[in-house]
Amino acid sequence: MPPRLNPTPPSVLALLRRPDPEDWLGPLRPWVNLCQRGIDPQDAWRQLQR
Numbered sequence: 001m002p003p004r005l006n007p008t009p010p011s012v013l014a015l016l017r018r019p020d021p022e023d024w025l026g027p028l029r030p031w032v033n034l035c036q037r038g039i040d041p042q043d044a045w046r047q048l049q050r
Contacts, residue, residue, distance in 0.1 A: 025032055034044035
């Protein structure tokens, strides 16, 4: 009996790289998330530039 072919779940990194069609912010999403947590927008931008 052949082994069942279960598709392997995508890795976390693959999920992070995969663009969400619903997410119109795209690459700005990490910056927006930091700003929503109360981090100053300029500081958030500097953190993401590192």
